[in-house]
Amino acid sequence: MVVPTADSSDETLAARAAAGDGHAFEEIVARYEGCVFRLACRLTSETDAPDVLQNTFLQVYRNLPSFRGESRFATWLYRIATNAALMLRRGRARKPAESLDAFMPQFDEHGVHVDLPAQLQIASRADELIDRQLLVEKARIGIARLPDVYRDAFVLRDLEEMSTTDVAQVLGVEPATVRQRVHRARLMLRGYLSDLAGGKR
Amino acid sequence: MNDISCGSGVELLMEYLEGVLPPEVNAGLEAHVAACERCTAFVASYRETPRILRSATTVELPADIQESLHVFLRRVQR
Numbered sequence: 001m002v003v004p005t006a007d008s009s010d011e012t013l014a015a016r017a018a019a020g021d022g023h024a025f026e027e028i029v030a031r032y033e034g035c036v037f038r039l040a041c042r043l044t045s046e047t048d049a050p051d052v053l054q055n056t057f058l059q060v061y062r063n064l065p066s067f068r069g070e071s072r073f074a075t076w077l078y079r080i081a082t083n084a085a086l087m088l089r090r091g092r093a094r095k096p097a098e099s100l101d102a103f104m105p106q107f108d109e110h111g112v113h114v115d116l117p118a119q120l121q122i123a124s125r126a127d128e129l130i131d132r133q134l135l136v137e138k139a140r141i142g143i144a145r146l147p148d149v150y151r152d153a154f155v156l157r158d159l160e161e162m163s164t165t166d167v168a169q170v171l172g173v174e175p176a177t178v179r180q181r182v183h184r185a186r187l188m189l190r191g192y193l194s195d196l197a198g199g200k201r
Numbered sequence: 202m203n204d205i206s207c208g209s210g211v212e213l214l215m216e217y218l219e220g221v222l223p224p225e226v227n228a229g230l231e232a233h234v235a236a237c238e239r240c241t242a243f244v245a246s247y248r249e250t251p252r253i254l255r256s257a258t259t260v261e262l263p264a265d266i267q268e269s270l271h272v273f274l275r276r277v278q279r
Contacts, residue, residue, distance in 0.1 A: 113243060123249065
């Protein structure tokens with residue numbers, strides 16, 4: 001059977017859904033439910049992700065008539081999903097996360113890396129050196145230990161692979177701020193992976 | 202002319218990879234990294250970090266959660 005909506009652009013579907021076409025809305029859900037769930041897990045937890053998922057599509061459904069196509073539909077939807085995740089996280093009493101500062105790279109008084117090349121490259125092979133199940137578990141823990149603003153920028157830019165411009169739009173900050181936050185997150189998580197893989201920072 | 206150290210070079214990495222550094226700073230950083238084994242190793246691991254964590258956090262939507270979403274949305278649409 002040919003499903004005529006399968007080739008429609010997101011924007012066409014959004015317009016049809018806004019006009020009350022239930023099938024178009026279902027197609028939007030089918031296209032994005034997996035992505036939204038994954039994003040929600042990365043920004044919150046697997047426990048909270050189902051709530052984020054429902055809230056996101058509820059908001060999408062209600063706000064479709066006001067989608068004007070000023071940004072791409074995907075960016076618009078990601079903004080809604082991100083806000084749904086951040087709202088839920090805000091409602092949670094946050095246990096103070098153990099800082100990742102100890103994993104930042106170290107330099108001597110001349111600005112030279114303290115660690116040797118063999119130690120510095122270990123994080124590159126973290127996925128070969130660490131058991132897969134353990135890595136999955138530790139990755140979740142490490143990301144959750146980031147300060148919130150670093151976590152949000154890192155998740156959107158590096159895990160969801162959005163452009164820096166789109167992340168800036170979603171988070172409502174300047175692209176330079178996004179770069180700075182993603183950079184700090186990468187440095188911390190790089191050192192964290194290195195530590196897990198048996199290297200140093 | 203090249204006064205970039207490992208420490209100051211690391212601070213430029215994100216902007217370097219995004220292609221937003223001024224050309225002369227860009228060239229200085231590349232020259233430092235090319236001549237520095239430690240930075241070469243560091244840059245490789247800095248670049249791999251997002252890929253490794255992306256792969257480790259790629260989850261599928263479980264069928265039961267998908268089904269609850271659909272039930273919820275059908276109720277909303279009524």
